[in-house]
Amino acid sequence: MWTMIHLHLPETINTDRLSIQRLRYEDADEIFYTYASKPEATQYVSWPTHRSLADTRAFLDYAVQSWSRGNDYSFSIRMPDHNRLIGTFGIINDDGKIQFGYALGPLYWGHGYATEACRAMMELLRTTPGIYRISTLVDVGNVASSRVLLKAGLLEEARLPKWMRFPNQGNEPRDCILYRLPL
Numbered sequence: 001m002w003t004m005i006h007l008h009l010p011e012t013i014n015t016d017r018l019s020i021q022r023l024r025y026e027d028a029d030e031i032f033y034t035y036a037s038k039p040e041a042t043q044y045v046s047w048p049t050h051r052s053l054a055d056t057r058a059f060l061d062y063a064v065q066s067w068s069r070g071n072d073y074s075f076s077i078r079m080p081d082h083n084r085l086i087g088t089f090g091i092i093n094d095d096g097k098i099q100f101g102y103a104l105g106p107l108y109w110g111h112g113y114a115t116e117a118c119r120a121m122m123e124l125l126r127t128t129p130g131i132y133r134i135s136t137l138v139d140v141g142n143v144a145s146s147r148v149l150l151k152a153g154l155l156e157e158a159r160l161p162k163w164m165r166f167p168n169q170g171n172e173p174r175d176c177i178l179y180r181l182p183l
Contacts, residue, residue, distance in 0.1 A: 005096045005130040006070035015120045018113060019080040020089060023063045027076055030085035032056040034105035039168065041106055044142040048167045077104065077117050089117055091125070098125055098134045109144070118152035122181050134181040137164060139174050146177060154179040 011022040023031075035041040036050040036059070050056050066072035070093060077087040087104035100121065104114055125134050135157070138145050150156075157180045162173035 004070055005093070007073065007091075007093055007128055007130065009073055009091070009124065009128065013075075013120055013124060014080070015116050017079065018086075018117055018120070019078045019083075020075045020117055020120060021078060022067065023060060023074040023076050023088070025057075025060050025064065027085060028053055028056045028060055031060075031076070031088065034085050034107075035087055035103050038106060041103055042168050044139045044145065044166060045101065045103055045168065046164070046166065075121075077102070077113065086113060087117070089121055091121070096130045096132045098131055100125075100134070100136050114145070114148045115151045118148055122152050122154070126181065126183060132183070134183065136179050137176045138179065139164075139166060139169070140177055141174075146179075149179045152181075154181050 013020040032050055032053050032055075036056055039049055042049040047059075048055075050059070063072065063074040067074065073091040073093065075089045075091075076085050077089055078085050086108040087102060089102045090100060092099045102114060102117060122134065125131055136149065136154070137160075138149065140159070146156075156177055158178040160176045160178060163176040165171045165173055
């Protein structure tokens with residue numbers, strides 16, 4: 001009988017400047033106003049920009065239930081000195097094959113926070129039992145994320161023409177780059 005590998009991830013990961021914590025229902029307002037409702041922050045994500053707090057609350061319902069099922073782990077990225085939410089990091093578990101993504105609020109771009117969070121999460125995932133592949137897809141136009149991934153130790157594996165539709169870019173098929181973390 002087939003059973004899915006349930007990852008045993010900590011609910012909090014701390015770095016020098018960040019606290020990465022399991023998402024909670026109480027995060028709804030911060031998620032909405034920091035990044036989820038901002039078109040510039042959601043341009044390259046796989047989900048539509050949130051139009052209302054109801055969208056964010058529906059996402060949180062999914063996130064909390066998915067963590068319990070072991071197929072999707074969503075984290076907030078916070079600045080611990082004042083507990084301010086600055087973004088998110090998500091991990092999709094396909095029975096040990098991991099795909100991840102992240103988003104930061106525009107006010108927090110260009111400060112190395114994405115790289116710091118990504119490095120911490122890659123180290124965690126690299127040492128988590130049951131994981132055999134870690135990868136992510138990036139729209140070729142998302143040059144900033146490509147730089148973050150390379151700095152976090154990922155390698156470009158393939159360029160994929162017209163690979164994915166991004167709902168916040170007219171839902172047209174876009175060229176993507178597949179990055180993977182060497183294990």
